[in-house]
Amino acid sequence: MGELSPREEAVLVWLLEGLSNKEIGLMLGISTRTVQKHLTSIYGKLSVSTRGEAVVAVLRWNRQRSSAAM
Numbered sequence: 001m002g003e004l005s006p007r008e009e010a011v012l013v014w015l016l017e018g019l020s021n022k023e024i025g026l027m028l029g030i031s032t033r034t035v036q037k038h039l040t041s042i043y044g045k046l047s048v049s050t051r052g053e054a055v056v057a058v059l060r061w062n063r064q065r066s067s068a069a070m
Contacts, residue, residue, distance in 0.1 A: 004045060
């Protein structure tokens with residue numbers, strides 16, 4: 001998983017909460033277009049192409065980290 005910028009992490013947190021691009025933009029004070037640009041970058045770093053795939057990738061990554069810590 002590629003390193004995410006702080007803003008990409010913030011977008012991803014709201015994505016995991018199920019917010020739309022418009023809602024994410026409102027929460028972060030950025031335009032919907034900027035949200036989409038961040039998502040495009042996130043998808044590339046996660047090697048996925050959709051919102052759903054991004055959520056699954058993050059959940060799997062978190063589960064693997066949790067398992068390794070035990």
